[in-house]
Amino acid sequence: MTTVFLNALGITCALGEGRAEVARMLFDATSPAGLRNSDALTLGRPLMLGVAPGFPLPGEDENGATRPPLDDHPLPLRGRNNALLRSAYRQIAGQVQQAMAQYGADRVAVILGTSTSGIGESEQALPHKLAHDQWPPQFHYAQQEIGAPSRFIAAESGACGPAWTISTACSSSAKALASGARLLRAGIVDAVIAGGADSLCRFTIDGFSALESVSAGRCNPFSRHRNGINIGEGAALFLMTREPGPVRLAGWGETADAHHISAPEPQGRGAIAAIEQAIARAGIGAADIGYVNLHGTATPQNDAMESRAVAATVGTSVPVSSTKPLTGHTLGAAGAIEAGLAWLTLVDNPLRRLPPHWWDGQFDPELPALTLVNPGDVAAGPLRYVLSHSFAFGGSNAVLLFGAA
Numbered sequence: 256m257t258t259v260f261l262n263a264l265g266i267t268c269a270l271g272e273g274r275a276e277v278a279r280m281l282f283d284a285t286s287p288a289g290l291r292n293s294d295a296l297t298l299g300r301p302l303m304l305g306v307a308p309g310f311p312l313p314g315e316d317e318n319g320a321t322r323p324p325l326d327d328h329p330l331p332l333r334g335r336n337n338a339l340l341r342s343a344y345r346q347i348a349g350q351v352q353q354a355m356a357q358y359g360a361d362r363v364a365v366i367l368g369t370s371t372s373g374i375g376e377s378e379q380a381l382p383h384k385l386a387h388d389q390w391p392p393q394f395h396y397a398q399q400e401i402g403a404p405s406r407f408i409a410a411e412s413g414a415c416g417p418a419w420t421i422s423t424a425c426s427s428s429a430k431a432l433a434s435g436a437r438l439l440r441a442g443i444v445d446a447v448i449a450g451g452a453d454s455l456c457r458f459t460i461d462g463f464s465a466l467e468s469v470s471a472g473r474c475n476p477f478s479r480h481r482n483g484i485n486i487g488e489g490a491a492l493f494l495m496t497r498e499p500g501p502v503r504l505a506g507w508g509e510t511a512d513a514h515h516i517s518a519p520e521p522q523g524r525g526a527i528a529a530i531e532q533a534i535a536r537a538g539i540g541a542a543d544i545g546y547v548n549l550h551g552t553a554t555p556q557n558d559a560m561e562s563r564a565v566a567a568t569v570g571t572s573v574p575v576s577s578t579k580p581l582t583g584h585t586l587g588a589a590g591a592i593e594a595g596l597a598w599l600t601l602v603d604n605p606l607r608r609l610p611p612h613w614w615d616g617q618f619d620p621e622l623p624a625l626t627l628v629n630p631g632d633v634a635a636g637p638l639r640y641v642l643s644h645s646f647a648f649g650g651s652n653a654v655l656l657f658g659a660a
Contacts, residue, residue, distance in 0.1 A: 260499055260502065260660065261495055261504060261598060263350040265493075266346070266492075268305065268490075268585065269288075269291075269583055287581055289583070290485055302460070303583075305489070307342075308321075313375075322335075322338050324338075328407065331395045332410060333398065334454075336373055339452045339454055340490045343491055344411055344412065347448075358445035360415040363446045364418065364443075365409045366432075367451050368422065368427025368587050369451055370425070374458050375454055377394070377396075378458065379394075406418065414448060417444065423653075425550070425651075428588055428592075428594075428645075429507075448495075450492035451587055453588040455486065460486055463483075470485060474553035476549070476558055476614060477549075477558050477614065477619065484553055485580070487579075487582050488583070488585055490588060490592075493595075499660060501601070501659075506655075507532070508529035508531065508534075509653050510529045511525065511652070519646060523561065523563045527567050530569070534568070537640070541568060543640050549561055549565070549575050551576070559619075566623035576609065580612075590653060593645070594655055601659045607637070611630040639658060639659050
């Protein structure tokens with residue numbers, strides 16, 4: 256069986272830019288980082304948001320902004336989403352260029368996930384259109400096209416292999432990694448730039464607010480007091496090859512239970528099947544898993560479903576945590592960003608630190624009693640396998656299983 260490796264990671268999210276900074280903030284046991292209050296997208300209604308550092312929101316002070324410019328790309332490829340991708344790509348550009356020199360540009364694919372793409376640019380341009388009956392010169396309608404992220408990274412890197420974008424809500428970029436693994440195992444390409452990006456905009460905040468699923472304060476996953484998500488943004492990119500690297504994509508599972516347009520299947524049947532697929536594909540037992548990064552949105556129905564799925568598959572004694580109180584829910588980018596956090600848990604982590612679960616400590620007696628990671632907790636032994644869950648609207652479930660090389 257062909258082994259697929261994650262050879263390099265580039266990551267930008269509310270915790271910072273780059274592996275070192277994100278790892279430092281992720282494992283900090285003193286206080287939760289990442290989220291900040293802003294009403295830039297919800298005037299008069301401040302919310303906790305996972306804003307990427309150096310990426311001011313519309314209307315905020317631009318002093319100190321480090322968002323990379325995109326003037327060297329055509330207008331349809333400019334925008335906040337692709338700027339986040341450029342930030343992540345620059346961190347792995349050297350390894351990608353080496354892969355193209357080794358294999359040829361036509362043997363390098365690009366597979367990304369997103370849900371927002373450039374919809375934020377449309378939001379900012381619309382008032383000008385309404386006032387002047389024409390779009391502003393800095394806007395192009397194609398900026399919001401779902402395929403823009405993969406076209407951008409193909410242009411940015413020079414990769415000429417297959418390139419596409421997956422948009423299945425919150426499972427998008429987890430499915431991008433699984434798709435990349437299939438391409439490699441089929442021998443269609445020799446390297447894949449895989450991951451995803453999503454950017455903050457009014458569209459997603461208003462949509463989740465209409466569902467009464469947004470928390471004004473820091474989200475509180477698996478608490479009896481949980482009341483909704485914090486929305487975040489970011490990007491994570493991996494260079495995937497068959498060449499040995501620090502982390503293996505040991506297994507993955509994908510299911511579609513189609514229970515409801517937004518609510519999960521209450522007993523977690525689709526989630527359970529996806530977890531079981533990932534474990535079976537890896538050829539390991541549930542007892543081999545040392546940590547689970549939960550989808551953990553802090554909504555009543557998702558946390559209830561996921562806790563049942565975890566208890567039914569890996570049991571209640573494995574350490575688990577949701578990292579969304581640190582990054583926010585990055586929607587289409589969540590699978591890739593949380594895969595990045597799993598990668599950081601397995602690589603250059605000699606103390607075997609585990610991502611903490613920040614919450615109020617108030618267990619919901621209606622849920623199975625999972626072993627939630629306390630700040631400062633470390634793994635009892637060497638970490639060999641880490642599981643990461645992504646569960647999306649419409650019952651699109653994706654689970655990734657990572658192994659230390």
